[in-house]
Amino acid sequence: MAPKPPTDDELDTVIRARLALLGIDLDQLPPGTAPDPETGAPGRDTALASLRSFLRTTVLPLAAYRFGPDPSLAQQTAPPLLYPSITSAWTR
Amino acid sequence: MSEPQRVDRRAFLARTAALGAGAALPAIASATPVSATTAPPDVEPRSRDLTEVTIAEAATLIRRGRLDPADLLAAYRERIDEFDGVYQAFNHVAAPQKPKRGVLHGIPLAIKDNYFTADLPTTANSFLFQGFTPPYDATAVARLRAAGAVIVGKTQMGPLATTRATTPDGRITTVNAWAPSRQEVDPGGSSTGTATAVAGRMAAGGTGTQTGGSITAPSNAQNLTGLKPTMGRVSLHGIVPLSYTRDHPGPLARDAMDAALLLSTMAGEDPADPRTQGLPRVPDLVTAATPVRGRLRWPTRIGILPGYTADPFRSSFVDTLADIRGATIVEVPFPAEWDLLTGGAFNNVRLPERSEPFLPQLATDLRGFGVSVLGWLQGALLGANEFLIGQRAKMLLLQRVLTDTFTRCDVVVQTGPVPFDILGLPELALPIGFTAEGLPVGTILGGQPFAEDRLLSVAAAYQSVTDWHHHRPPDPTTTVSARTAPRRLTAEEAAETMQ
Numbered sequence: 153m154a155p156k157p158p159t160d161d162e163l164d165t166v167i168r169a170r171l172a173l174l175g176i177d178l179d180q181l182p183p184g185t186a187p188d189p190e191t192g193a194p195g196r197d198t199a200l201a202s203l204r205s206f207l208r209t210t211v212l213p214l215a216a217y218r219f220g221p222d223p224s225l226a227q228q229t230a231p232p233l234l235y236p237s238i239t240s241a242w243t244r
Numbered sequence: 245m246s247e248p249q250r251v252d253r254r255a256f257l258a259r260t261a262a263l264g265a266g267a268a269l270p271a272i273a274s275a276t277p278v279s280a281t282t283a284p285p286d287v288e289p290r291s292r293d294l295t296e297v298t299i300a301e302a303a304t305l306i307r308r309g310r311l312d313p314a315d316l317l318a319a320y321r322e323r324i325d326e327f328d329g330v331y332q333a334f335n336h337v338a339a340p341q342k343p344k345r346g347v348l349h350g351i352p353l354a355i356k357d358n359y360f361t362a363d364l365p366t367t368a369n370s371f372l373f374q375g376f377t378p379p380y381d382a383t384a385v386a387r388l389r390a391a392g393a394v395i396v397g398k399t400q401m402g403p404l405a406t407t408r409a410t411t412p413d414g415r416i417t418t419v420n421a422w423a424p425s426r427q428e429v430d431p432g433g434s435s436t437g438t439a440t441a442v443a444g445r446m447a448a449g450g451t452g453t454q455t456g457g458s459i460t461a462p463s464n465a466q467n468l469t470g471l472k473p474t475m476g477r478v479s480l481h482g483i484v485p486l487s488y489t490r491d492h493p494g495p496l497a498r499d500a501m502d503a504a505l506l507l508s509t510m511a512g513e514d515p516a517d518p519r520t521q522g523l524p525r526v527p528d529l530v531t532a533a534t535p536v537r538g539r540l541r542w543p544t545r546i547g548i549l550p551g552y553t554a555d556p557f558r559s560s561f562v563d564t565l566a567d568i569r570g571a572t573i574v575e576v577p578f579p580a581e582w583d584l585l586t587g588g589a590f591n592n593v594r595l596p597e598r599s600e601p602f603l604p605q606l607a608t609d610l611r612g613f614g615v616s617v618l619g620w621l622q623g624a625l626l627g628a629n630e631f632l633i634g635q636r637a638k639m640l641l642l643q644r645v646l647t648d649t650f651t652r653c654d655v656v657v658q659t660g661p662v663p664f665d666i667l668g669l670p671e672l673a674l675p676i677g678f679t680a681e682g683l684p685v686g687t688i689l690g691g692q693p694f695a696e697d698r699l700l701s702v703a704a705a706y707q708s709v710t711d712w713h714h715h716r717p718p719d720p721t722t723t724v725s726a727r728t729a730p731r732r733l734t735a736e737e738a739a740e741t742m743q
Binding site: 155164167170171174175176177178180181190191192195198199202203205206207209210211212213215219220226229230231232233234235236237238239240241242 | 274316326347371411412413414471474475476477488489495519522523524584588589590593599605606607609610611613614615617618621622624625626627629630631632634635636637638639640641642646668693694732733734736
């Protein structure tokens with residue numbers, strides 16, 4: 153059974169926790185929705201709304217993608233390569 | 245023959261299949277010189293205005309002793325003094341330098357402000373790099389200087405190479421040279437300043453970087469010929485990173501020959517950048533960009549994607565190509581899952597590449613990212629599984645492009661820059677007409693890995709039978725004080741339009 157989609161509050165917790173693990177405190181941004189007048193950086197509520205949308209529209213499609221109908225065989229296709237065009241030269 | 249079809253598709257697929265079974269990457273070939281010697285062409289100028297002549301024309305005059313490089317530089321600086329207040333193409337204008345002798349002896353170039361320059365600030369147009377003067381030149385800059393080019397200045401860009409050029413806090417700066425009084429006319433980004441500098445005749449040519457269309461878009465918007473080379477063709481050493489696997493340095497120029505001259509100089513193996521090593525030799529791009537009377541230099545199948553010719557400019561472009569001897573127009577399908585694998589989510593897997601190198605600044609100076617901060621936060625949120633899915637999808641997509649597209653054609657039109665940016669394949673942007681209100685229209689051709697020569701040969705043939713690329717915008721009549729207050733992008737707009 154597919155898990156229940158995360159709520160906004162749950163995503164906000166994920167976002168803040170994940171950023172904190174990387175050493176990033178979202179509270180560096182100004183509170184609310186008004187951008188920082190000096191730098192144009194968004195308010196933290198604006199940032200959270202944008203990041204929630206980003207996670208829903210990016211992680212879900214990526215996680216749902218399948219490299220083939222048979223998971224055991226799909227593992228054998230398309231190894232991850234950072235530089236595919238360069239690899240095309242290196243593998244000639 | 246050009247080095248046509250230099251990718252052995254079957255061998256590539258076989259090797260990558262082996263990789264999938266757990267084999268190691270092949271050893272990188274030993275370092276060998278890869279830049280072809282470029283013999284500069286002799287090209288008679290079409291204009292007496294020094295800022296109208298192309299790089300090839302100016303170089304010819306200088307070589308023959310008919311033009312003093314100091315006079316050429318002075319002519320460009322005069323235009324900068326007169327018009328850059330309106331165009332706002334430059335972040336920094338350089339003091340005159342004494343050029344070295346070489347293929348580009350005395351050619352004034354505009355350098356995007358994310359290329360390191362040891363004698364000029366490099367800001368990437370960000371609060372984070374204010375006051376930063378690098379200890380060395382980017383490899384591409386060093387090569388241009390060694391070939392005799394002089395830097396007229398560092399150009400405005402989208403903050404950290406994201407959007408069209410704005411101040412780091414989002415206020416629109418650089419305008420399209422074809423509509424200097426209308427800030428709403430997109431000048432293309434993020435190599436906006438270079439494009440406006442070249443189109444506005446404040447530099448003979450220049451450099452840009454492309455991660456999601458930032459050479460091809462400003463070239464198309466401002467009637468230039470821009471060349472985004474294959475990943476690895478030009479060293480990224482000394483360029484502020486936006487996305488390691490997708491940043492491509494390349495030239496913005498007035499025609500295919502100028503693009504060839506610049507790329508020939510910039511390209512080649514660099515000990516400081518492993519991505520440039522063990523790659524096919526840089527072909528003779530200047531010969532490739534030299535038109536052959538009445539025909540294409542090499543017989544070339546030009547692939548047309550579904551729906552491309554629904555646009556009348558593109559349709560006319562294809563008709564013109566079809567009339568050039570040696571061109572064969574072929575319809576090619578979109579590879580399977582094209583929209584999905586090149587669209588939003590799969591395009592977004594580039595974002596961790598921009599947050600990781602900036603983790604120290606994200607921890608201490610989040611506001612310093614200004615209006616562009618959301619892209620960096622998005623990157624920080626993506627996990628390794630999503631990133632790996634994206635890297636696998638790139639492999640799959642390349643296999644499909646090699647199989648479904650490049651078995652049918654040698655060059656393929658593009659309906660947008662992102663797919664070949666994802667794959668690291670070369671793209672050439674060129675002018676193909678003007679709208680009723682006089683704004684440039686351009687298009688993009690895509691090529692096989694390391695086949696920049698083929699793209700240049702097609703562009704040169706097209707430009708030998710058309711004159712769109714000879715058109716220049718009129719000088720601005722707007723004054724700085726008459727400009728309306730610059731519109732300010734929001735952080736959400738910056739995130740939506742970032743490359």
